Amino acid sequence: MKKVILVLLPLLVAGLLWYLFIKPYDYLVTFKARTFPGTINQSIKTWNSTLKDAQLVHQEGLTHLEQNIKFSDSTYLYQWDIIPLTDSTSKVKVYVKDLDHSLQNKIAIPFFNTDFEKRTISTVKDFSEKLNEHIDNFRVKVTGKKELPATYCAYVSVKANQFGKAKGMMYNYPLLNTILANNGIELNGRPFIEITEWDKETDSIHYDFCYPIIKSDSLPEHPDLEYKQFNSRNALMAVYNGNYITSDRAWYALLDYARENDIEVTGLPVELFYNNPNMGGDALTWKAEVYLPIKNVDD
Template sequence: MLKRILLSGSLVLLTALLWYLFIKSEDYLATLKVKATPGTINQTIKLWESTLENSDIIDQHKVDVFEHQITFSDSVYNYKWAIEKIDDSLSLVQVHIKDIDNSIKNRLFMPFSNTDFEKRSKETVFKFHKKLQEHLDNFKVTVMGIDSITDTFCAYIPIKSTQLEKASKMMQNYPILDGFVSNSRIQTNGQPFIEVIEWNREKDSITYNFCYPIKKN
């Protein structure tokens, strides 16, 4: 009986060790609870990622999954961000981090020491969290009610871009629309707005008309 217990225990430990060393998807897992929607977190990750050196987007399955790699001097780290909506104002963020070239080495040493990989992983996630909090502190959204835009004619330019590029594309095309309206002596009828035609969240692509409302002659 004792031998069977020892054998069973050994098999369980061996299975757990094999899973930990060779099957487990990440070397380090960081978990955050953030007072923001998945879309806001997703776009902040992309904005933050674009400021990093030697960082490349690998894959984006949808708004709540984002993956990229950062190349350091001695290794390449893979970051897979999984964002889960808890309620309308709270999300759970899990960061699955793996050292592509030194994965097994890190897994062997991490339980017994604070490795450089672990320190760097914590520092990177901390920097992102700080950037996210700064972003959230810079704006506040208050829902005043439901409203609609009055029917109007408009001069417009069709645009396709990522969400991050949307504001810059509008600024880039504003002088064109404004110049056209002014030179044509067309009377305006309110502030510019956008008409969303298609929003592909999986590819992070948005197609819209940048509209300049005008009065019919």
């Protein structure tokens, strides 16, 4: 018995020291989500922007985010780890630490239902409910490979964040529509955007908002309006239904599909729109075809 005690006691002491002073979090909350990591990543950022005294402090790829939230006299560190399970489900682990009262929490949690635990569970539940509401408001279906046809187009270049993409489209829609209509330019397809730059860490994008037109010798001039040839390319395609503000959810679905099927892509999506957001209506009836161009062997 003494030998057993001599063996177990150091292990117990080491375990206690690890738990109290080394363990990097005070509490862990885990839940499953009916969507892929990109949607969860963007939803955390949108939810964070609605909170008082909350700040995103670090991101590693799409699947790890760190967030500080202040509650009265404490600052909580939330570390979000997003683990894909299938192409439409993920597990989310939220590691939470009170940066000001961590030791007290670790001592109290095994014995009491603390305010820290209650607040943590309530906060994560609030996010989970809002995530589920968002998931119910859009649809993404990856359909496979398809060729993007070539076209000539008039376009306006826009810089924005991903959330501001649709606002930039709505702002420039009257400009494109009015100039082209007033000058008798013949349209040749549905409007689309071509992403030319995408910073996944900051969610900043540059894109060209394009109207396919029939090329002519007398095209109208405007300081914000340019023209270009959009070349044909092979791409992965998804159909998106929902508000165009969040059509970037299809970008992440296509990136996941490309990775799972070992397809090398450019990472710069193209979206072709079937509806005019300025007309309103039920967003779930809006449709966009979202393409992710496949890299050519010469790229």
